[in-house]
Amino acid sequence: MMKIFYTLSIILLVSIAAKSQDRNPNSPGSEPATRIIKFYPNPAISFINFEFQRSYDKSYNFQIFNMLGKKVYEVNNVTPKTIVNVGDFFRGVYIFQLRDKSGKVIDSGKFQVSK
Template identity: 65%
Template sequence: MKTFTLIFLMGVMLHFSGFGQEKYLLAATAPAVKILKFYPNPATTFIHFDFQKDYDRSYNLVIYNFLGKKVFELANISLTNQVNLSDFTRGVYIFQLRDRNGRIIESGKFQVSK
């Protein structure tokens, strides 16, 4: 019985000691600075996407509904961009900023409330 208790406690200690390291690894891989600022959130009629630092004009801004269907795409974006939400229904949307090769540079979500 003592052997089982000792093995059990060692397993618990190993499990929890590794748990903290996973959090550290996730935090280390997260991007430090966002290059795209979007507001207001939640939005009703318009949402604005503004760049915080240098950007490439070849980026595309793609917006998907919560089911994953593409509902909007803006190519050759500028420093400040405004999206009209009159054709959007109420709900949560996901945006992706993509480079010319289709790689995701940044993503996020916003809510439309009407």
């Protein structure tokens, strides 16, 4: 009986921790209303476009990570439109981050590479 209780308690705690990590501190339970970066096509096959939807600081740093957390692409001093060749990327899900010069994440998102 106690073994079942402990198992259920662990499952409950893990699910609560996972839900709390999913939430955005700026607007709990929802995505931000306006995104800084628009990206397309998703899924990408040979390239993906990243465009700024509103004003930005040219000193922003743009990074792409694979699902293992390895940085696979980085650009400093971004331009209004960036085209990334994903021909050398493996098939899978990637995460992009836009950071200011202090390292704070301004925008982020996920995209898929399919070949």
